[in-house]
Amino acid sequence: xxxxxxxxxxxxxxxxxxxxxxxxxxxxxxxxxxxxVCNANVEDFTRFDxxxxxxxxxxxxxxxxxWEDYFDTFKTIDxxxxxxxxxxxxxxxxxxxxxxxxxxxxxEVILENGGTIIGNWPSEDYDFSASKxxxxxxxxxxxxxxxxxxxxxxPEKIEKWLVQLQEEYKAMA
Numbered sequence: 001x002x003x004x005x006x007x008x009x010x011x012x013x014x015x016x017x018x019x020x021x022x023x024x025x026x027x028x029x030x031x032x033x034x035x036x037v038c039n040a041n042v043e044d045f046t047r048f049d050x051x052x053x054x055x056x057x058x059x060x061x062x063x064x065x066x067w068e069d070y071f072d073t074f075k076t077i078d079x080x081x082x083x084x085x086x087x088x089x090x091x092x093x094x095x096x097x098x099x100x101x102x103x104x105x106x107x108e109v110i111l112e113n114g115g116t117i118i119g120n121w122p123s124e125d126y127d128f129s130a131s132k133x134x135x136x137x138x139x140x141x142x143x144x145x146x147x148x149x150x151x152x153x154x155p156e157k158i159e160k161w162l163v164q165l166q167e168e169y170k171a172m173a
Contacts, residue, residue: 002029002050002169009054010037010066015147016089019154020054023087027052027162038066045077050118050169053106053142056089061098061132063105074106079115083172085165086110086117086142092128093149100144104132107141117141118168119161 007024011017017036024032035044037055045051055064063071088103107117121140123131133140143161145154 002027002166004031004033004048005029005050005052006044006048007032007034007052007054008037008040008044009034010064010070011054011056012058012065013056016054016056016064019087019089019145019147019158023052023054023158023162026158028166036066037070040070042073042077045074046079046082049083050165051082051084052165053084053086054088055086055102055106057095057098057100057102057133059095059098061095061101063102067102067106071105075109075113077109077113079110079113082110082115083169084110084115084117085119087119087145087161088133088142089145089147090128090131090133091148092126092146096127096129099126099128099131099146100133100140101131102133103140103142103144104134107133107135116172118172119143119165121157121161
C-alpha cells in the first residue's frame with residue numbers, strides 16, 4: 001500500500017476529473033487527496049509520497065486551460081526527491097500530430113526540476129503521427145488515454161497502470 005497520494009488535475013469538460021476520481025477510488029493508499037490545479041499551491045506538488053498529475057491536451061498541442069494558467073508557476077517548482085506519475089487525455093485521430101502533448105510538456109519541467117517520473121506507458125497500441133508525450137520511440141512518459149476514439153479501452157488501461165505504479169513505487173522504496 002502506498003503512503004500519501006495526491007492527485008492534481010485540470011479538466012474543462014469533466015472527463016479528466018472523472019478519470020482522476022476513478023483512479024483515486026481504485027488506488028491503494030493510506031491517504032488520498034484530490035486537488036484541482038486551479039486551487040493548487042506550490043507546496044501541493046511536493047508534499048505527497050506520490051503525486052499523480054492529470055490533464056488533457058487541447059487543439060494543436062495546448063495545455064488544458066487551468067494548466068495553461070498555472071504553467072509559469074509550475075515551471076518554478078523544485079521537484080527534487082518527488083515521485084510523479086502523469087496521465088493525459090488526447091485525440092489520436094483528430095489531433096494525431098499533438099496526441100497527449102501535455103504529458104510531455106509537464107514531464108519536461110518535472111525532470112528538469114529534479115523529479116522522478118514513474119508509470120511510463122507503451123505507445124504501441126496507438127495510432128498517431130507525433131507526440132511531445134513520448135519519452136522515446138516506444139514509450140509515453142505516462143498513461144495515454146483517448147476518450148474520443150477508444151473509451152472502451154480506458155478501464156483496462158487504468159487497472160494495469162495502477163498495478164504498474166504500485167510496483168514501481170515499491171521498487172523505489
